[in-house]
Amino acid sequence: METRTLEPVDERVSDAVRRVWGYDELRPLQAASIAAGVEGRDALTVLPTGGGKSLCYQVPPLVTGKATVVVSPLIALMRDQVRGLELNGYAAAALHSAVDAEEARGIREKLISGEIDLLLAAPERVVTPGFMSLLATLGDNGRLGAIAVDEAHCISQWGHDFRPEYRRLAEVREVVPGVAMQAFTATATPRVREDIALQLGLRDPDVLVGTFDRPNLTYRVRARRGGDGAAEQIAEAVARHERAGEGGGTIVYCLSRKDTEELAAALRGKRLNAEAYHAGLDARKRHDVEERFTNESLDVVVATVAFGMGIDRSNVRLVVHAAMPKSIEAYQQETGRAGRDGLAAECLLLYSPSDGARWERLIRRSGEEYGADDGATQAQLQLVREMRRLVSSMDCRHRQLSEHFGQAYTPPEGRHACGACDVCLGETEAERESKRIAQVILSAVARTDQRFGAAHVADVVRGSDSERIRERGHHELSVHGMLSDRRKMEVMAYIDQLVAAEALERAVDGHFETLRFGPRGVAVMKGEDEITLAKPLGTGTMRSERRKRRASDAELKPLSADERAMFEKLRELRRSIAEENGHPPYLVFTDTTLREMIRIRPATRSEMLHVKGVGQAKLDAFGEQFLEALAQD
Numbered sequence: 001m002e003t004r005t006l007e008p009v010d011e012r013v014s015d016a017v018r019r020v021w022g023y024d025e026l027r028p029l030q031a032a033s034i035a036a037g038v039e040g041r042d043a044l045t046v047l048p049t050g051g052g053k054s055l056c057y058q059v060p061p062l063v064t065g066k067a068t069v070v071v072s073p074l075i076a077l078m079r080d081q082v083r084g085l086e087l088n089g090y091a092a093a094a095l096h097s098a099v100d101a102e103e104a105r106g107i108r109e110k111l112i113s114g115e116i117d118l119l120l121a122a123p124e125r126v127v128t129p130g131f132m133s134l135l136a137t138l139g140d141n142g143r144l145g146a147i148a149v150d151e152a153h154c155i156s157q158w159g160h161d162f163r164p165e166y167r168r169l170a171e172v173r174e175v176v177p178g179v180a181m182q183a184f185t186a187t188a189t190p191r192v193r194e195d196i197a198l199q200l201g202l203r204d205p206d207v208l209v210g211t212f213d214r215p216n217l218t219y220r221v222r223a224r225r226g227g228d229g230a231a232e233q234i235a236e237a238v239a240r241h242e243r244a245g246e247g248g249g250t251i252v253y254c255l256s257r258k259d260t261e262e263l264a265a266a267l268r269g270k271r272l273n274a275e276a277y278h279a280g281l282d283a284r285k286r287h288d289v290e291e292r293f294t295n296e297s298l299d300v301v302v303a304t305v306a307f308g309m310g311i312d313r314s315n316v317r318l319v320v321h322a323a324m325p326k327s328i329e330a331y332q333q334e335t336g337r338a339g340r341d342g343l344a345a346e347c348l349l350l351y352s353p354s355d356g357a358r359w360e361r362l363i364r365r366s367g368e369e370y371g372a373d374d375g376a377t378q379a380q381l382q383l384v385r386e387m388r389r390l391v392s393s394m395d396c397r398h399r400q401l402s403e404h405f406g407q408a409y410t411p412p413e414g415r416h417a418c419g420a421c422d423v424c425l426g427e428t429e430a431e432r433e434s435k436r437i438a439q440v441i442l443s444a445v446a447r448t449d450q451r452f453g454a455a456h457v458a459d460v461v462r463g464s465d466s467e468r469i470r471e472r473g474h475h476e477l478s479v480h481g482m483l484s485d486r487r488k489m490e491v492m493a494y495i496d497q498l499v500a501a502e503a504l505e506r507a508v509d510g511h512f513e514t515l516r517f518g519p520r521g522v523a524v525m526k527g528e529d530e531i532t533l534a535k536p537l538g539t540g541t542m543r544s545e546r547r548k549r550r551a552s553d554a555e556l557k558p559l560s561a562d563e564r565a566m567f568e569k570l571r572e573l574r575r576s577i578a579e580e581n582g583h584p585p586y587l588v589f590t591d592t593t594l595r596e597m598i599r600i601r602p603a604t605r606s607e608m609l610h611v612k613g614v615g616q617a618k619l620d621a622f623g624e625q626f627l628e629a630l631a632q633d
């Protein structure tokens, strides 16, 4: 993410950020968000995952001398945040169900006496009478600077994570009417944004919306190979990152619990350190997997989407979707867990045209089972179609994602392509017979009166001799068998691409999905308009995969052998310090900071203080050990 210097920022803010966190720059929007906090205005800050929201509510108390109360939904993350702040010499505490009464009393006293600057609390806790009276006391003493609501989209039914207890947060306002309220979220849709402002009763808030593009992520979509092929594809991707010596984690998302178990076993069979994770495991096992992944003794987690909410490992270098997720929102959320430290990371989606149909079946079935109204079902089907379009289209993935969230996309300075997606990197291969294939498929749709689905159309053009085909006389059509040299999945992928390019549209006839002509259909069929189809990599010849890949701009700058050895050594030191103190390694220093140390090679304490991520407290606590490690070389 682009950064800018601190010049226009309040000097007290820049001093605090440098001293406590060791950062010499704020990111765009952080400055504005912090200013709202310092000046006591309501604000809504929307930044993508990894955008640096926490700093926005952590800094103001250091400048104003008044405490901030942060509403946060996840206990695990609260605990980590408090520990991380303490390591920076920042006084913070958390109140949640795992804190006993006596501890809670101590926290209250310190808050009132001004010994604590930041209090994290769960929403259900905040709305209790006891907590409300604490807020009132703080308010009366002039000790309360702001109420920050983290993950504020939980207040909205349109968000992906509705939590009814968030709805009561507006009551806080009545207790401390003069105190600013600041909402934070990574959810980009305007509808959710408006809902947050409305539900929380924000007063003329500063609305600060960041850029949703994550330039450090490289997006790739590949056709999923059948059978054991998918496990091979994943193992190859993991190996590629391992060879680069990045030392990060991998998350693989699957659609079902069974898939996670099978895939994890297959990956272990390929000698990867992989574990399955899903909501059906007992709590101990789940906790164990989370903990081992966070403390870096586990490299690969193969999970359902249940995994990730409570995980804050910042050096996830690879997120794989073993199947297409159900919406672009879900995809953005899940891929968002990659590269939170700002270093390059990869998002690989393995796609089969059958994924879309699978989601549509699931959505229709659950709509019927739970009696969801038709509008809700249609809305979900629409989300699936948008996701299908994203994977099938041959437009830049960064551009498509930004535009989906209502933002125009501008490539990084000085280039006209993103440099960080399979399309812009030229990894997709054009199908030489695009024109003919498109015409054959469209003719088949026309000849069958636009009444059949993709699978049937594919059977027709491939020359299937099945009963279904014969019954309808489709074996007598001139297009029957014209693409007999192509595999079914390949033809299905081309159909998806024709839908993405608006030559075809999906429609629903009773329970069946059918294909009909889209706005470009007739022109393409007549050869007046042309669509370049991309070969679905992974189904046919894999030549292009073997072809030497052009390194993407966002790829991590590879470390030399010496640097790699040093990186391993620093990681080992970090791990042992973390283990001693019983907290996750990234709280000691992030990978970004370790890499900075390797680049700058500080030899003295004051040089160490110049490394991004080394503030005064961490210098005092760990500086010597890291200086020593860097010196022995």
Ligand code: ADP
Pocket: 023, 024, 025, 026, 027, 030, 047, 048, 049, 050, 051, 052, 053, 054, 055, 314, 340, 341, 590, 612
């Ligand atoms: P979010 O809550 O928005 O997902 P975080 O607050 O966890 O993001 O920040 C993500 C990462 O960025 C953290 O590792 C954090 O230390 C780092 N970070 C935040 N602000 C800055 C900054 N101004 N300069 C450098 N690193 C920063």
Ligand code: ZN
Pocket: 395, 396, 397, 398, 399, 417, 418, 419, 420, 421, 422, 423, 424, 425
């Ligand atoms: Zn691109």
